[in-house]
Amino acid sequence: MARGFTPKVVTANDLRLGDVVYMCADGSWTRWHHEAELLTDEADAELRLLSAMGQSNLVVGAYLADARPGPNGPEPVHFREVFRTRGPSNVPFGKQEQAHV
Amino acid sequence: MYKYSDFDTAFVRERARQFRAQVERRLDGSLTEDEFRPLRLMNGVYLQLHAYMLRIAIPYGTISAPQMRQLAMIADTWDKGYGHFTTRQNIQFNWPKLVDIPDIIDALADVEMHAIQTSGNTIRNVTTDAFAGAAADEVADPRPIAELIRQWSTDHPEFQFLPRKFKFAITGSPADRAAIRVHDVGLQVVEKGGQRGVRVYVGGGLGRTPMIGQLLRDFLPEADLLPYFEAIVSTYNLMGRRDNKYKARIKITVFENGIDAFREQVEAEFVRTRAEFTGVDQQILKEIEAEFAPPAFKNDPVDAFEAAKAVDPLFRRWSARNLTAHRVENHAIVTVSLKEHGKTPGDASSAQMRILADLAERYAYGELRVSHEQNIVLPHVAKADLPALFAELLRAGLATPNIGLVSDIIACPGMDYCALATARSIPVAEEIATHFKEIGLEDEVGKMQIKISGCINACGHHHIGHIGILGLDRAGVENYQITLGGDEGPAAAIGDKTGPGFAYDEVVPAIERILRAYLDLRAGADEAFIDTFRRLGAAPFKEALYGVSRDAA
Structure with a gap:
């Protein structure tokens, strides 16, 4: 039996700053996971990834990460992606520094 | 300590200039990420989870007080006020912006530092015993050989695209505090019949296929160091696998071919390489050795040290854990723990870096070391100065007495x-x-x-x-x-x-x-x-x- 497609977001790092970014529905980039576009169709997700890879003047290392719908927008599934929405656990730096909850 | 020659200075400045231009071309779209990636890696720039990371070379873990102070300045100016000392005796900054890294590289060049060959499939920073030149049990200071390897391997045209990264470690002591048996090439300085040389191990490494290095040569005379190393790396460059990243390290080459077959190839190659070396390497080694002359050790009596130990239990405890025997009786080697309980192993704040630099100048002849255990070592401290040094470390939160214990992780x-x-x-x-x-x-x-x-x-x-x-x-x-x-x-x-x-x-x-x-x-x-x-x-x-x-x- 074919497994259903796990929804995805397109994520990357900002070329100039290195910060984690996510692709929005309008093709722009946001620093916040919940503002990303949740891609529920596999073919659509692959196209969005290609479009992200075409923006290499803005971002580096684009890939698709598993996500799920949440009350405020898409939420990460894997713990690695959860860490990427926050920053390191040993110091208060990264996105957690900006107290945007 | 080794001081840059005019050649070193010009080379590092030129690489800094090239890297600045490479970053500019990446940002204006002239270079794609695929084109830029190998260039940034050659200069120690990685992309990590949350940000870029810059890995800066600290050759054989030896660093001066002004260099340490410059790292503190970099941490405050372009990073987040701290750095992470690594098991390869380097330092990493975790938050540099790509647009700032050319300025950081320039600031490093100002104090004879760089990030060259801290990544990529090249010969990496040569690591050694953090107690080198100070330990009581040492045959000889291994750092002149480490510096010779650094000069030979930096930008070596034949070894910029090896099958995989390549790591040398060298110890001058039979106690091996440099983990030489788990490096691609491990060297131990030895003497035989009044002649100095090295014992050579090859094919050690950790990773997904951990292996202990095997003996390649029991005694290699000092005169043959570079031709023999060149023969090893050349042999690996040809014999090593490039079809599978996970089988590309020299440990696999040695394991798959067997140490005897590998040795045979190296020895055959050595005949060729030895003929190519004219002896300039030996002249350079002599010049380098002069740069590692020990400081003029003070002749202070040790009574104050013994007296402080007798009356101060905290000092006694720290002395028992954090001091190591020095080759000069009235001196000691001090290990400053970067493992305060509950803190990140190997991290130091910019304030701590400055304090360590100041203390090194006041009490340790201006010299510091980074240990592969991720601590900082003051290699030469007169015992008479230890009570005052300890008091200052205590005030700075740098006197954790836990070297070699459960928390020294x-x-x-x-x-x-x-x-x-x-x-x-x-x-x-x-x-x-x-x-x-x-x-x-x-x-x-x-x-x-x-x-x-x-x-x-x-x-x-x-x-x-x-x-x-x-x-x-x-x-x-x-x-x-x-x-x-x-x-x-x-x-x-x-x-x-x-x-x-x-x-x-x-x-x-x-x-x-x-x-x-x-x-x-x-x-x-x-x-x-x-x-x-x-x-x-x-x-x-x-x-x-x-x-x-x-x-x-």
């Missing part, structure tokens, strides 16, 4: 920073350190090396920890595999896997079961964990970990 950055990691390392290290301090077992357990890696690449050296911890991703959850009985140094050994892994919050209790079993089983307080393990094997510790039933019947 090696940990890689793990998934708190690293894009390759499969689990976190740092918080596991923090919790182990805090827990055993709280329950008061640290001193009772005594000598213990715990090493933690957050993925199979083993930057945290878990295979050679007395207790090794490897963080993995098991079906989307952090899981930690424990190995026992690993060791570095002359008795180097790869630890044995105990069995199924442990969930994140089960790791500290699991370590406690191992340590309590050890306390029950040891022959006496002076039998270290590793010795009890060697005497009894893994069985009683596995039983403590998993219960009796697992292997029964």
